[in-house]
Amino acid sequence: MYYSFDSAYTLDVLKKLLYTPSPVGYYVRMKPVIEELAASLGCTVTYDNRSTAYITLDGADNSKTVLVGAHMDTNGLVVRRIDSDGKIRMRTVGGINYYNVDGCTVTVLTRDGRAYTGLLTCQSHSTHVFDDARTLPRDDYHMMIILDEKVSSRAEVEALGIRHGDYIAIDPQYEVTEKGFVKARFLDDKAACACAFTMLKYIVETGARPRYRTMLAFPFKEEIGLGGSYVPPEVSEYLAIDIGLIGPDLDGNEFSVSICAKDAKGPYDYELTNELIALAEKTGTPYALDIFNHYSTDGNAAQHGGCNVRSAAMGMAVYCSHGRERTHIEGLDATTQLMIAYVLGA
Numbered sequence: 441m442y443y444s445f446d447s448a449y450t451l452d453v454l455k456k457l458l459y460t461p462s463p464v465g466y467y468v469r470m471k472p473v474i475e476e477l478a479a480s481l482g483c484t485v486t487y488d489n490r491s492t493a494y495i496t497l498d499g500a501d502n503s504k505t506v507l508v509g510a511h512m513d514t515n516g517l518v519v520r521r522i523d524s525d526g527k528i529r530m531r532t533v534g535g536i537n538y539y540n541v542d543g544c545t546v547t548v549l550t551r552d553g554r555a556y557t558g559l560l561t562c563q564s565h566s567t568h569v570f571d572d573a574r575t576l577p578r579d580d581y582h583m584m585i586i587l588d589e590k591v592s593s594r595a596e597v598e599a600l601g602i603r604h605g606d607y608i609a610i611d612p613q614y615e616v617t618e619k620g621f622v623k624a625r626f627l628d629d630k631a632a633c634a635c636a637f638t639m640l641k642y643i644v645e646t647g648a649r650p651r652y653r654t655m656l657a658f659p660f661k662e663e664i665g666l667g668g669s670y671v672p673p674e675v676s677e678y679l680a681i682d683i684g685l686i687g688p689d690l691d692g693n694e695f696s697v698s699i700c701a702k703d704a705k706g707p708y709d710y711e712l713t714n715e716l717i718a719l720a721e722k723t724g725t726p727y728a729l730d731i732f733n734h735y736s737t738d739g740n741a742a743q744h745g746g747c748n749v750r751s752a753a754m755g756m757a758v759y760c761s762h763g764r765e766r767t768h769i770e771g772l773d774a775t776t777q778l779m780i781a782y783v784l785g786a
Contacts, residue, residue: 441723443780445642450772451616453477454634458624461547461609463516464533467491467660469549470512474658477637481644490670493658495640497783499650506677507655507749508639508779509738510632511662514625515762517560517608519548520580522594528558528585530608534663538562538578540763545611546585550601558587560610613764620769621694627765632681632755633658635776642780651785659738668738669745677712678749679782680739681775683765684730684757691728692757694767697774700753702731705740709750716752719781725774728757735761754778 456477462470471485474493478485486494493512515534522528528548532538541560548556563584564570576582585608591597614624622631636656643650655675659667662682671678684690684698692698699716701708720727739751756771780786 441786443642443777445638445776445780447638447769447773449641450634450638450776451622451769453637454622454631455614457512457630457633458612458614458626461549461607462512462514462660463607463609464513464661464663466516466549466607467512474512481641483640483644488670488672491660492667495656497643497650497654499652499654501651502653504652504676505655505674506652506679507657507671507675508636508679508681508783509657509659509668510636510681511629511660511667511738512633512658513660513663513667514630515663516610517546519602519604519606519608521604522597522602524594526587526591526593526597528587528597528602529580530583530585531580535762537762538583540760541610542578542583547609547611548585548587548602549607549609551603551606552601554601556587556589556600556602558585560585621766622769622772623764623766625764627758627767628683628761629662629681631767631772632683632775635772635779636681638776639779639783643783648784650783654783662738662741665736665741668741671742671747671749675749678739678742678747678751680737680751680753681779682737682753682755683761684728684755685732685735685761686757686759690730692730693728694757694759695770695774696726696728696757697754697771697778698728698730698757700732700737701729703736703740703753704732704734705736705744708739708752712750712752716754716778716782719786720778723777723781723786725777725781727774727778
């Protein structure tokens with residue numbers, strides 16, 4: 441069975457999510473967006489004390505609760521120092537690879553709600569000026585932010601309201617090509633979040649009933665391994681929707697959904713993984729089965745957090761993970777297709 445859903449809606453939601461900054465632990469701008477998207481589909485949002493957002497759907501059988509989770513947090517930065525000349529130095533939150541973000545536009549988000557753009561660059565920023573421009577390490581100690589403001593001292597930067605610990609969001613650089621390729625930073629994991637809302641839209645508009653009581657979860661701390669470490673006690677299954685990977689040992693590609701059998705923290709539940717494979721084959725959804733060695737998801741975070749759940753993981757495969765990533769709308773559609781099949785028990 442093939443489910444006919446609104447694929448264009450996926451891209452609309454993805455763009456909205458990508459341009460709402462949400463580096464690890466920074467949820468203040470994203471919460472209203474989640475609530476707006478849910479309200480447009482007639483749904484409400486609840487939160488736990490970690491600010492994980494939940495949308496809950498009654499099922500044909502409410503004696504069992506399953507959870508489909510896609511994390512809203514992205515890699516980002518925080519202010520660690522303001523130099524005497526007004527340059528800003530940072531620390532990473534999550535798995536930033538500075539070599540992939542050298543030259544990016546960033547936004548400093550102050551605690552009183554102001555926002556200032558700037559340029560993230562190596563301190564040896566030009567081959568015309570610095571002999572070590574090509575060789576200087578890109579790390580916390582050699583990268584800096586030049587604000588897009590006329591400032592030349594620490595006092596002038598502090599007068600803008602910028603303080604130590606302020607979050608710094610990196611521009612997503614979103615693009616969709618005529619051939620359907622989707623390029624952006626933070627497809628990990630906002631592409632999966634967009635697929636989750638497309639699934640929700642399909643269920644609401646068709647009146648389909650989930651097989652079991654189903655919770656959609658959007659955590660904000662996956663990139664530091666904590667997103668799924670707490671799960672509501674009534675949940676017995678955690679399906680993590682996260683990126684798949686592309687590489688020499690992997691079968692994943694941009695036009696399929698990747699099912700992860702094992703990641704860096706260990707294998708996923710054998711029977712639940714088999715169920716995803718069977719659903720993909722039943723619905724004719726293109727899929728790949730892979731293991732990911734330098735990667736983990738909220739599904740295994742739930743296991744390591746001591747939650748009494750079985751878990752599985754799947755999602756669209758991307759090139760250049762934790763950089764400017766690329767996937768294809770067909771991979772997003774395959775992910776949505778398998779999510780619907782899992783929730784409905786097709």
